Amino acid sequence: MKHVHHTEVELEEPDEQGIKDVKLRWLITKKDGAKNFAMRLFEIKAGGYTPLHQHDWEHEVFILEGNGVTRDKTGEETFEKGDAIFVPGMEWHQFVNTGKETLKFLCLIPYKE
Amino acid sequence: MKHVHHTEVELEEPDEQGIKDVKLRWLITKKDGAKNFAMRLFEIKAGGYTPLHQHDWEHEVFILEGNGVTRDKTGEETFEKGDAIFVPGMEWHQFVNTGKETLKFLCLIPYKE
Numbered sequence: 606m607k608h609v610h611h612t613e614v615e616l617e618e619p620d621e622q623g624i625k626d627v628k629l630r631w632l633i634t635k636k637d638g639a640k641n642f643a644m645r646l647f648e649i650k651a652g653g654y655t656p657l658h659q660h661d662w663e664h665e666v667f668i669l670e671g672n673g674v675t676r677d678k679t680g681e682e683t684f685e686k687g688d689a690i691f692v693p694g695m696e697w698h699q700f701v702n703t704g705k706e707t708l709k710f711l712c713l714i715p716y717k718e
Numbered sequence: 719m720k721h722v723h724h725t726e727v728e729l730e731e732p733d734e735q736g737i738k739d740v741k742l743r744w745l746i747t748k749k750d751g752a753k754n755f756a757m758r759l760f761e762i763k764a765g766g767y768t769p770l771h772q773h774d775w776e777h778e779v780f781i782l783e784g785n786g787v788t789r790d791k792t793g794e795e796t797f798e799k800g801d802a803i804f805v806p807g808m809e810w811h812q813f814v815n816t817g818k819e820t821l822k823f824l825c826l827i828p829y830k831e
Contacts, residue, residue: 606788606811607804608795611780614802632802633778639804641828642755644778646802665746665757667724667780667824675719682721689727689745689759691720691752698719711780713826715754 607637611646626653626702635716642715649673649700649708657699664692664712666700671708674701720750724759739766739815748829755828762786762813762821770812777805777825779813784821787814 614630621627626649633644646669649655657676668688674681675690676699683703684690692698702708727743734740739762746757759782762768770789781801787794788803789812796816797803805811815821 606790606795606806606809608788608797608801610798610801612800632780633804637804638806639776639778641776641830642778642826644780644802644826663752663754665752665755665826667745667757669782675721677719682719684721685723687725688721688723689757691746691750693719693751696719711824713755713757713778717754 607633616648621656623656623658624654626650627655640716642713645712645714647700647708647710647712649702651702651705651707653708654701655699657697659695659697661694662714663694664690664698664714666690666692667711669709669711671702671706672704673708674703675699676701720746729761734769736769736771737767739763740768753829755826757824757826760813760823760825762815764815764818764820766821767814768812770810772808772810774807775828776807777803777811777827779803779805780824782822782824784815784819785817786821787816788812789814
């Protein structure tokens with residue numbers, strides 16, 4: 606059994622275009638023996654955002670702290686602490702911190718389809 | 719995109735032996751198009767516990783609220799809010815609420831190996 610407080614896991618800065626003030630921690634990965642899906646924790650500063658993009662894998666998201674909106678190509682929707690969000694594969698999506706505090710959410714992704 | 723506050727999802731009582739005061743919400747499932755893994759939120763009252771058991775699939779757990787311990791056949795380990803726990807397939811495990819408040823955690827499981 607792996608057991609760790611999320612703050613003990615390195616806070617990495619993704620090297621990706623179209624992002625602002627986004628960092629993440631890979632909490633549970635293949636290195637731990639997790640073959641099917643990975644658990645990441647995102648931390649986005651006030652005003653920061655993930656890229657508006659699409660890809661063929663899904664996201665399973667749970668909002669831990671903070672406020673923000675999800676955007677696609679047609680509009681946006683507010684989310685709050687305690688929300689679960691499912692982004693199917695190939696759907697456009699962006700997570701934006703519109704609050705004053707750091708936004709923290711879990712975002713899990715599959716290792717295979 | 720599915721987007722729901724976890725309290726909007728039905729709180730179900732699992733029909734399982736060896737449990738006490740455990741309920742769960744299936745937040746993201748196959749019905750939403752999630753083919754690879756499911757997100758559940760467990761709510762365990764003070765003094766409650768999941769069964770001490772094993773199975774061939776893994777758990778990816780994140781503690782949202784409350785305090786407790788994980789137990790296997792040899793001992794126990796304390797966890798707290800903000801902890802990530804990975805239980806590999808076939809490992810014995812039990813989650814016990816040893817605090818005074820309701821324990822809430824996410825527990826994700828694969829749909830296939």
